[in-house]
Amino acid sequence: MGKREDQQTQEFLWIAHTELASAPGHPFYEKLNELLDAESFDVFVEGLSAKFYAKRFGRPSLLPGIYFRSLLIGYFEGIEGERGIAWRVADSLGLRRFLGIPLTEATPDHSTLSRTRRLIDLETHEQVFAWVLGLLADRGLLQGKRIGIDATTLEANAAMRSIVRRDTGESYNEFLTGLAKASGMETPTREDLARLDRKRKKRTSNKEWKSPIDEDARVAKMKDGSTHLAHKAEHAVDMDSGAVVAVTLHAADLGDTTTVHETLAEAGMAVAELVGREAELHPDAEPQVNVDGIEELVADKGYHSGAAIQWVGESEVLSYIPERKQTGQRNWKGKQAERRAVEANRGRVVGDYGKQLLRRRGELVERSFAHCYETGGMRRCTLRGRDNILKRLLIHVGAFNLGMVLRKMLGAGTPRELKNRTVCLVLRMVAWIICRYHWNGAVKPHNAPILAPTQPCRSIRSRSQRIWISATCTTGCYGSPMRKAHIESCGVSSRSCKLPSDPGIAPDALKAAREISRGKPDHISTTLAQAVALARGTARAIVLAKGTSRRRGIRLAPPIMTNKLQARGHSNSQPRSYF
Numbered sequence: 008m009g010k011r012e013d014q015q016t017q018e019f020l021w022i023a024h025t026e027l028a029s030a031p032g033h034p035f036y037e038k039l040n041e042l043l044d045a046e047s048f049d050v051f052v053e054g055l056s057a058k059f060y061a062k063r064f065g066r067p068s069l070l071p072g073i074y075f076r077s078l079l080i081g082y083f084e085g086i087e088g089e090r091g092i093a094w095r096v097a098d099s100l101g102l103r104r105f106l107g108i109p110l111t112e113a114t115p116d117h118s119t120l121s122r123t124r125r126l127i128d129l130e131t132h133e134q135v136f137a138w139v140l141g142l143l144a145d146r147g148l149l150q151g152k153r154i155g156i157d158a159t160t161l162e163a164n165a166a167m168r169s170i171v172r173r174d175t176g177e178s179y180n181e182f183l184t185g186l187a188k189a190s191g192m193e194t195p196t197r198e199d200l201a202r203l204d205r206k207r208k209k210r211t212s213n214k215e216w217k218s219p220i221d222e223d224a225r226v227a228k229m230k231d232g233s234t235h236l237a238h239k240a241e242h243a244v245d246m247d248s249g250a251v252v253a254v255t256l257h258a259a260d261l262g263d264t265t266t267v268h269e270t271l272a273e274a275g276m277a278v279a280e281l282v283g284r285e286a287e288l289h290p291d292a293e294p295q296v297n298v299d300g301i302e303e304l305v306a307d308k309g310y311h312s313g314a315a316i317q318w319v320g321e322s323e324v325l326s327y328i329p330e331r332k333q334t335g336q337r338n339w340k341g342k343q344a345e346r347r348a349v350e351a352n353r354g355r356v357v358g359d360y361g362k363q364l365l366r367r368r369g370e371l372v373e374r375s376f377a378h379c380y381e382t383g384g385m386r387r388c389t390l391r392g393r394d395n396i397l398k399r400l401l402i403h404v405g406a407f408n409l410g411m412v413l414r415k416m417l418g419a420g421t422p423r424e425l426k427n428r429t430v431c432l433v434l435r436m437v438a439w440i441i442c443r444y445h446w447n448g449a450v451k452p453h454n455a456p457i458l459a460p461t462q463p464c465r466s467i468r469s470r471s472q473r474i475w476i477s478a479t480c481t482t483g484c485y486g487s488p489m490r491k492a493h494i495e496s497c498g499v500s501s502r503s504c505k506l507p508s509d510p511g512i513a514p515d516a517l518k519a520a521r522e523i524s525r526g527k528p529d530h531i532s533t534t535l536a537q538a539v540a541l542a543r544g545t546a547r548a549i550v551l552a553k554g555t556s557r558r559r560g561i562r563l564a565p566p567i568m569t570n571k572l573q574a575r576g577h578s579n580s581q582p583r584s585y586f
Contacts (some may be wrong), residue, residue, distance in 0.1 A: 035422040036105035053137060055131045069115050073106050073403060074123045075135060082127035082406035083421050085382055088389035093117040106496040129394050132401045135281060139405040141252050144281045145295050148411055151278035152297040155305040155368040157272055159376050160259055162387040163224035163236040170216045213260045221391040227259035238388065238396060241266055242375050243274035248306060249371040250411055252277050254404045256397045263309040275301050303313060305368040320348040327361045328352055379407050
């Protein structure tokens with residue numbers, strides 16, 4: 008047995024390049040690099056950033072391509088800060104290969120990333136974001152006809168305890184001490200100050216208080232009900248594909264009816280630029296982006312106001328914004344144009360098409376928030392100042408749009424999703440092999456029918472939910488998870504048995520077990536058990552024959568009740584379900 012002390016030798020001064028450690032590279036980042044290289048991304052960003060670099064003097068700088076790729080890594084790896092990005096790049100050979108940094112050079116430090124971000128202006132980051140929109144438009148992933156707008160709050164990199172008065176510059180504790188002494192307390196304690204603070208109204212108004220660290224941050228209530236200094240990010244999402252057309256950053260105390268003007272204008276300009284770009288590059292091809300620009304706007308109740316809807320109508324855009332419940336009647340005196348716009352919007356919202364748009368808005372817009380800020384790691388800002396945060400936000404959301412292109416190419420928009428897809432592919436191959444062979448090794452006929460899944464594959468986190476798969480013991484059809492067509496095709500009653508999911512068995516393995524062809528009725532449960540055991544690599548797959556099955560709140564009638572129904576003359580062609 009060797010010891011660690013024996014391995015602690017002096018490193019060689021010279022080493023051959025063939026002996027350096029190497030990595031094959033991550034397949035996701037390899038494909039992303041192929042996409043960026045094919046579209047001449049490095050040439051584009053170097054041309055934009057050339058004015059910020061000295062031609063002759065100065066230390067060797069960070070290449071613009073490496074800088075923007077590092078920010079893309081922040082989204083794909085779910086890293087919130089530049090320190091984390093720098094550490095992750097230094098730790099991974101695959102990311103080093105993605106950035107194009109050889110092993111003989113050091114990876115960029117977080118201070119280098121921060122200095123480069125401050126060096127390159129906001130307009131350059133906006134042009135990089137527009138470049139990504141061009142990729143989406145070329146591949147038919149952006150139409151720009153229907154736009155959904157919504158906003159969310161981002162926690163600022165500043166604490167509530169650091170706020171000061173705008174007029175005098177006093178801290179919150181000093182202000183309370185002055186109020187306590189003015190009320191007659193000579194030496195107030197912390198309990199006295201807390202009691203005095205609870206009795207005050209509007210204790211932290213943004214008109215009176217500010218953060219000396221981040222003056223752009225505002226006191227706001229977060230989604231979980233807590234109060235923090237925050238910023239407000241607003242997305243304009245294409246309702247046909249889910250791509251983010253525009254992203255803006257506002258003060259957290261501004262209302263939705265105020266910020267919608269800037270966001271809709273940014274989205275309209277982005278769509279107009281894409282139409283012009285498409286006409287210049289492909290004049291004879293069929294246009295992918297709507298040549299008439301934005302025609303419909305979908306938003307939630309927070310964006311409803313008479314003035315806002317009238318402004319949207321004057322911009323030749325149809326609005327689908329639901330109203331808040333109001334007590335009494337509104338006074339329309341002198342507001343006839345506003346009244347006509349509100350009533351027209353009300354008529355559109357209650358229609359079937361308007362309801363479909365509102366449901367789709369809740370799906371696509373909230374999905375962009377979840378990917379960018381929850382799994383993307385930017386719910387809490389690590390930067391300060393509106394421009395700095397917006398620079399990072401533009402590239403972060405641009406990476407989300409790039410993920411849509413890669414999802415069309417690879418079937419996965421992030422490295423984590425590609426890994427899950429690979430596991431799912433292996434399980435599908437296992438299920439296909441089982442479909443062609445019986446449990447006893449006999450070859451099945453090539454024309455044997457294969458039972459396709461009735462519902463699309465849904466991503467479910469492993470080891471977090473109990474999954475029960477129902478199989479049939481006596482017939483070739485399935486139980487409660489299947490539709491009536493599969494039950495009626497058998498023509499006989501089904502007695503269900505349950506295959507409980509072991510916490511160690513992945514849900515994809517259980518789903519693959521469902522995709523088994525209709526074999527002999529006596530061997531269905533055994534084949535299901537073997538499918539799960541083979542997918543997991545163990546022999547622990549237990550099939551419990553029971554009379555009830557629970558899946559999505561549906562309970563099947565047990566065999567005893569089925570016999571009673573047969574005795575009463577009821578049809579037994581399909582199981583009775585009740586909640």
